[in-house]
Ligand SMILES: [Zn+2]
């Protein structure tokens with residue numbers, strides 16, 4: 186069993202983030218076994234995070250016409266000109282998984298949250314997002330049930346006080362990004378409050 190925060194933005198890699206790696210190291214809850222960094226259109230690992238003492242994996246948050254998509258298990262990011270279906274296909278072609286982020290969030294502009302458009306696409310999971318109010322996360326859970334795909338959880342932290350809200354409980358121990366992808370593909374995971 187492992188608990189992973191699947192959605193974190195770092196300073197200098199995501200324009201919107203003030204969160205430094207050292208702050209994560211000092212402030213991350215000891216209930217969390219690992220984190221996944223998901224900066225916008227960047228998937229390259231940061232070596233300085235190797236000494237964190239918890240597992241650190243790298244995914245990316247990709248903008249599509251319909252909304253933000255979290256990608257795990259990719260080694261390169263798609264071009265910014267692909268449509269939603271093409272982005273998901275790009276992720277799947279690399280053996281990765283595509284997750285609809287902050288699905289019904291009213292805090293995000295229309296182009297960032299997919300809402301019911303999610304039903305038109307082949308997603309592998311739906312995110313329960315720590316920066317989104319409960320009633321909107323509930324709608325995301327219902328969508329996951331209808332689509333028969335798992336939920337994952339992430340804080341979407343952009344600053345230190347946004348950490349430790351939601352994570353993903355994986356039934357199996359998570360040692361790297363491949364374990365994360367496998368856990369989602371086999372539906373052996375669910376979002377949980379930290
Ligand atoms: Zn987003």
Ligand SMILES: [Zn+2]
Nearest residue numbers: 192194246341
């Ligand atoms: Zn984000």
